[in-house]
Amino acid sequence: HTPQVRALGAPTVQMRRPGLMHEPLRTLRKAEGGCLQVVSDFDLTLSKFSHGGKRCPSSYNILDNSKVISEECCSSLRTLTTTIPIETDPQRPVEEKMPHMVEWWTRAHELLCGQSISWLQIAEVVREWGTMLREGYKTFFDTLYQHGIGDILEKVIWQRGTLHPNIHILYNYMDLGDDGLLQGFKAPLIHIFNKNSAVGSSANYFRQLQGRTNILLLGDSLGDRSMADGVPGVQDILKVGFLNDKVEQQRERYLEAYDAVLESDEMLDVVNGLLQHILCPGGHEDTPEQVYHGAQAHLPPLPLPPCLLPKTHVGRLVEAFVKKPHFSPIEGHTAVS
């Protein structure tokens, strides 16, 4: 018997087969988090899709739309967004979309590298942007940290004080020259349809987490549902999708792709509620806030991320600011994106 999961009763939650949630939830709950890893997308999943009626930028957009980019570059970047209809076209198979995505990301990187962007400018742009995480992000990260669960998410914001050592970030890391200017992006190129255990250092990373056989996956695009593909030894996986846009048109496909779909929901409350259900198997369900405050009481002080240690190169500081730090996962904690 799976106890009622209060979070799933929220009006924004849609499930095609609610009954199918029972088994994975039961397994996840039974393990009390000991076997859990959370694999999450960042853009428009942990960050907001809209705020005050306006669309929020992706982590690329914050640079694209900023004053550090010339008008000409901005317009060229905008031209590239003509690829979006291909990205979101439900009729095209992923294999057909792939080359277009590679071309888009590659060209955007080339354009950005031609702009002599300095690390200070990047830090400033990110600071200005800083408010766009979904409400509840602190509860989310702190709860996972307090329970020793890493294996989380892509791209997390250190500025928000939530870059705990159990987080592993998979992203297109910037390459800053000795002059502090953006000169390239590190390989391999990561784009919307190749974020999985086969890319870059992920295979190693996931191998370290072999004991964590239950996955809570969070995404906002249909490509995100494959983020845990190839992870070794997975027993149960629960996929939660944020359906941000064109809700009516996309509902059916999202319901097929994800176990639970959150429609136009800018909060992380449902996710926090699920975590709280999984992590407090013994008794009643506290509210996520109660769990959060409990978690806070036990949190050790945050260690400085390696990029902020005194001896490190200033460029690494920038990488932290722009959410593209290259931290080695710390054994026993870790996290993914």
Ligand SMILES: Nc1ccn([C@@H]2O[C@H](COP(=O)(O)O)[C@@H](O)[C@H]2O)c(=O)n1
């Ligand atoms: N140069 C680019 C490339 C992609 N985008 C958009 O960012 C989004 C990234 O989404 P993830 O789910 O992979 O985090 C994606 O929706 C692209 O449309 C961009 O803005 N600029």
